[in-house]
Amino acid sequence: MIFKFIREKGHIVDLILLVCLAFFLVFWGWNFxxxxxxxxxxxFIILRRINxxxxxxxxxxxxxxxxxxxxxxxIIEALVFTQLGSKDTEQADYVIILGSGIKGTExxxxxxxxxxxxxxxxxxxxxIPVIVSGGQGPGxxxxxxxxxxxxxxxxxxxxxxxxMEDRSTTTQENLAFSKKILDAAGIEHPEIMIVxxxxxxxxxxYIAAKNGYxxxxxxxxxxxxxxxxxxxxxxxxxxxxxxxxxxxx
Numbered sequence: 250m251i252f253k254f255i256r257e258k259g260h261i262v263d264l265i266l267l268v269c270l271a272f273f274l275v276f277w278g279w280n281f282x283x284x285x286x287x288x289x290x291x292x293f294i295i296l297r298r299i300n301x302x303x304x305x306x307x308x309x310x311x312x313x314x315x316x317x318x319x320x321x322x323x324i325i326e327a328l329v330f331t332q333l334g335s336k337d338t339e340q341a342d343y344v345i346i347l348g349s350g351i352k353g354t355e356x357x358x359x360x361x362x363x364x365x366x367x368x369x370x371x372x373x374x375x376x377i378p379v380i381v382s383g384g385q386g387p388g389x390x391x392x393x394x395x396x397x398x399x400x401x402x403x404x405x406x407x408x409x410x411x412x413m414e415d416r417s418t419t420t421q422e423n424l425a426f427s428k429k430i431l432d433a434a435g436i437e438h439p440e441i442m443i444v445x446x447x448x449x450x451x452x453x454x455y456i457a458a459k460n461g462y463x464x465x466x467x468x469x470x471x472x473x474x475x476x477x478x479x480x481x482x483x484x485x486x487x488x489x490x491x492x493x494x495x496x497x498x
Contacts, residue, residue: 259297266290282479325488326481332450337466341442343431344371347423347453348383348393349446356396359446359472364400366470367444371406377442379406380430382414382423420453420487421494424460438463446472448480452488459495 270290273283301308346367349360356364360383371379379401383393392415402408414430417423431439440463445453447469457465472480 263294266293281483285479285482321489322485325485329448329451329481329484329488332454332467333447333469335447335450335467335469337442337468338370339440339442339464339466340374341377341464341466342436342439343427344374344377344379344442344444345424345427346379346381346397347420347443347445347449348381348397348417350383350386351389351391351393351396353388353390354396356400359470359476360393360397361400362470362472363444363446364397364404366468368401368404368406370442370444370468371401371410375407375410378410378412380412380414380427382417382427384416384418384422386418420449420456421460421491424453424457424462428460428462440464441466443467444470446470446480448472448477448484449487452484452491455488456491456495 267290270283270287273286277283296311299307344367346363349363350357351360367379371377381394381397381401383397385392392413394413394415398408398411398413401411412430414423414426417426427441428439438461441457443450443453443457443465445467450467450469454465454467
């Protein structure tokens with residue numbers, strides 16, 4: 250019945266999707282959730298117009314593609330789940346806290362959760378220095394690293410312990426640029442404690458390993474439950490991108 254309705258009244262669904270897309274763009278802007286909804290909308294509008302009885306080869310290609318995406322999605326999400334609850338206690342050479350966006354000069358909820366998750370370890374290991382990693386992007390009045398440093402100092406962390414890496418805009422850059430700081434400090438084969446969101450930990454550890462760190466431990470910060478589904482979907486695409494980038498380079 251659903252497929253019959255789509256065939257006969259698909260234009261109504263097209264209209265509903267387009268209206269929803271316009272609404273999301275106005276109220277949420279061009280964030281990942283809206284980008285993903287745009288992809289779904291475009292795919293629906295295009296794919297429902299294809300005569301699959303006439304184009305059997307195209308049907309087979311699409312089914313194969315969907316199958317590959319489904320299998321890869323399950324595998325990657327399973328790997329992501331293995332690191333959701335990371336709370337390592339090993340002694341590291343440095344703590345590296347990964348940025349996650351600010352609004353003006355204010356921390357986003359996700360970034361504050363990462364910083365809060367780091368505090369217990371930082372306070373219990375006062376001899377371990379900290380790198381806060383994050384550059385300045387659209388809608389940000391200062392680099393993320395500066396906002397992160399200010400927050401940690403407000404929480405009583407000695408500013409002399411904190412080094413800012415304030416040029417990065419991606420996870421790859423977070424860890425590559427932080428590695429350069431450690432190299433410049435003469436620390437060979439550093440062992441690091443990564444602090445990032447739970448859904449992001451697997452990818453962060455994988456990228457760190459590819460950037461030459463000797464060991465990658467992790468402390469996963471909790472993420473809001475209502476954002477978990479879209480964050481997990483985004484992490485699928487982020488992991489695919491990381492795998493391709495590191496394979497090419």
